[in-house]
Amino acid sequence: MTAALPTRTDVLVVGAGPAGLTLTTALALAGVDHVALEPKEAVAPGAKAAGVQPRTLEYLDRLGVGATLVGRGLPGAGFALREGDEELLRVSYASLDSPHPHLLLVGQDVTEQVLADRLGAVGGRLFRGYRLLSWQRTHPGVLATVAGPDGLVRTVQARFLVGADGLHSPVREGAGIAFRGDSPATLFALADVHLDLAGPPDTDTAFFLAPDGIALVSPMPDGMHRVVTSVPPGTPPPSAADVEHALATRTGGALRTARVRDVAASTTYRFQQRVASRLVDGPVALLGDAAHTHSPAGGQGMNTGIQDAADLAWRLAEIVRHGAPESLLAGYDDERRPVAEELIAFTGQLTALTTLTDPRLGTLRNTVLAAVRDVPAVTDFLAGRLSQLDIGYGADDRTGRRLPPSRFATPVDAPVWVLADPGATAVHGDRPRVVPAPELTASALVRPDGIIDAVGLTADAARERLA
Numbered sequence: 445m446t447a448a449l450p451t452r453t454d455v456l457v458v459g460a461g462p463a464g465l466t467l468t469t470a471l472a473l474a475g476v477d478h479v480a481l482e483p484k485e486a487v488a489p490g491a492k493a494a495g496v497q498p499r500t501l502e503y504l505d506r507l508g509v510g511a512t513l514v515g516r517g518l519p520g521a522g523f524a525l526r527e528g529d530e531e532l533l534r535v536s537y538a539s540l541d542s543p544h545p546h547l548l549l550v551g552q553d554v555t556e557q558v559l560a561d562r563l564g565a566v567g568g569r570l571f572r573g574y575r576l577l578s579w580q581r582t583h584p585g586v587l588a589t590v591a592g593p594d595g596l597v598r599t600v601q602a603r604f605l606v607g608a609d610g611l612h613s614p615v616r617e618g619a620g621i622a623f624r625g626d627s628p629a630t631l632f633a634l635a636d637v638h639l640d641l642a643g644p645p646d647t648d649t650a651f652f653l654a655p656d657g658i659a660l661v662s663p664m665p666d667g668m669h670r671v672v673t674s675v676p677p678g679t680p681p682p683s684a685a686d687v688e689h690a691l692a693t694r695t696g697g698a699l700r701t702a703r704v705r706d707v708a709a710s711t712t713y714r715f716q717q718r719v720a721s722r723l724v725d726g727p728v729a730l731l732g733d734a735a736h737t738h739s740p741a742g743g744q745g746m747n748t749g750i751q752d753a754a755d756l757a758w759r760l761a762e763i764v765r766h767g768a769p770e771s772l773l774a775g776y777d778d779e780r781r782p783v784a785e786e787l788i789a790f791t792g793q794l795t796a797l798t799t800l801t802d803p804r805l806g807t808l809r810n811t812v813l814a815a816v817r818d819v820p821a822v823t824d825f826l827a828g829r830l831s832q833l834d835i836g837y838g839a840d841d842r843t844g845r846r847l848p849p850s851r852f853a854t855p856v857d858a859p860v861w862v863l864a865d866p867g868a869t870a871v872h873g874d875r876p877r878v879v880p881a882p883e884l885t886a887s888a889l890v891r892p893d894g895i896i897d898a899v900g901l902t903a904d905a906a907r908e909r910l911a
C-alpha cells in the first residue's frame with residue numbers, strides 16, 4: 445500500500461535529483477520530519493554527470509553509500525590537457541589526502557539510484573509521482589499545493605520549503621529570486637559510446653585541444669567512453685561516424701584510430717552560467733541546479749549540489765531537532781553562494797581556455813601550460829580545487845576547513861558532529877561523537893558536513909556548544 449501524502453511536515457523537499465536525494469537522506473538519518481516530492485516515477489537514465497569527486501565521496505561515506513557507489517564505478521586517475529599526442533598538463537588525484545584519491549567515473553543515474561536505495565532503507569519519505577504546483581507563505585512556513593499521480597490536488601503545510609527542483613526551479617520562481625547570468629553560445633555534442641581501441645583505455649579524463657575545437661574523452665564503466673566535443677550551433681546529436689571523425693581529427697594515441705562499436709546515448713547541449721541572488725529567503729532554501737548552473741567542464745555541477753545538501757542538512761537538523769534559531773540558515777547562503785559564484789568563474793575560465801579558436805592565443809596558452817606543467821604548486825592547486833577538497837569557508841585558517849578523514853583513527857560513518865580528540869583512546873558519546881585523532885595537536889569539533897567548527901574544545905565544552 446502506498447503511504448498517503450502527509451498534510452504537514454517540517455521540511456518539504458521539492459525534487460529528487462542528486463541534490464534532493466542527498467539532502468533527504470541526510471534529513472532522514474538525522475531524524476528530521478520531512479517529505480520529498482518528485483514527479484518522475486523512477487530514476488531516469490540519461491547522459492548527465494559522469495564524475496563523482498573525492499569530496500562528494502567523503503560525504504557519501506557518511507551517508508553510508510560511498511563504498512556501494514565506488515563498487516559501481518571506475519576509479520579515474522584525474523584530468524589531462526592534451527594536444528594530439530602531447531600532454532600539456534596533468535592533474536593527478538593520486539596524492540590527495542582522501543580515502544578516495546580518484547575521480548569516480550560513474551553515470552548520474554547510478555549515483556541517483558544508489559542514493560534512492562539508501563533513502564528507502566533509512567525510512568526516507570520520498571513521494572514519486574507528486575509535483576509541486578505552487579506555494580505561498582503562511583505563518584509560520586509555507587503552504588504548498590501538490591498534484592498527485594491520481595490527478596488529485598493536495599496541500600502540504602511545511603515549516604521549511606527546499607527547492608532541489610533543478611534549473612527551472614518552481615520554488616525559486618515562486619520566491620521571486622533572480623537567477624542572473626548568461627548562456628554562452630558554445631554548443632557541445634555528447635556521446636556515450638563503446639569503442640574498439642588499439643591499446644588499453646586511458647585512466648585520465650582527457651581534454652584534447654585541437655584547431656577545430658575541443659574533445660573531452662573519459663573512460664566510463666562497462667567498457668564505455670564519454671566523448672564531448674564543441675560543435676557549431678545547429679549541429680544535430682552525434683552519430684557513430686561523427687564521433688569517429690572527432691576522435692580522428694582532435695585526439696591522439698590509440699583514440700585517433702578508434703572505431704565506435706555502438707552509441708548508447710547521444711545529445712547536444714548548451715549550458716548556462718547563473719547563480720540565484722539568494723539561496724535562503726525566510727523559510728525557503730535552494731540547492732543544486734536550482735541555485736546555480738554552469739559549464740560541465742571539470743565535472744563540478746552535481747558535486748556542488750551534493751555539497752550544498754551536506755551544508756543545508758545539518759543546519760535544518762539543528763533548527764528542527766535541536767532548537768537552534770532559524771538564523772542558522774543564513775550561514776548556508778553565506779557559505780555556499782560564494783562557492784557557486786567562484787565555480788562559475790572557474791568553470792567559465794576552464795571552458796574559455798579549452799575552446800580558444802584564435803591560433804595565436806592557442807599557441808600562447810600552450811606555452812603557458814608548458815611553463816607550469818611541472819610546477820607542483822599549480823597542479824596541486826588544480827587537484828585540490830577540482831576534487832573540491834580545498835573548498836572551505838571564512839578567513840580563519842583553523843576553522844571553516846575540511847578535516848581530512850585520515851585524521852580520525854576510526855572512520856566516521858554517519859552525518860554526525862564529531863570531536864576529533866588527540867587525547868581520546870576510544871570512540872564514545874553521540875553528540876558529539878568523540879573519536880581518537882592522535883595526529884592532531886588540538887581537538888577539532890567537526891560538523892556533519894566534515895567542516896571544522898571549533899578547535900581546542902574539551903568533550904564537555906563541545907557538548908555544551910551543541911546543547
Ligand SMILES: Cc1cc2nc3c(=O)[nH]c(=O)nc-3n(C[C@H](O)[C@H](O)[C@H](O)COP(=O)(O)OP(=O)(O)OC[C@H]3O[C@@H](n4cnc5c(N)ncnc54)[C@H](O)[C@@H]3O)c2cc1C
Pocket residue numbers: 458459460461462463464481482483484491492493494495552574575576577608609610611614634713731732733734740742743744745746747748749
Ligand atoms: C550533458 C550534461 C553533462 C553534465 N556533466 C556533469 C559532470 O560531469 N559532473 C557534474 O558534477 N555535473 C554534470 N552535469 C550537471 C548535473 O547533471 C546537474 O548539476 C545535476 O543533475 C543537478 O542536480 P539537482 O539535483 O540539483 O537537479 P536535477 O538533477 O535537475 O533534479 C531536479 C529534480 O527536480 C524535479 N522537479 C522539477 N520540478 C518539480 C516540481 N514542480 N515538483 C517536484 N519536483 C520537481 C525534477 O523532476 C528533477 O528530478 C551535467 C549536466 C548535463 C546536462
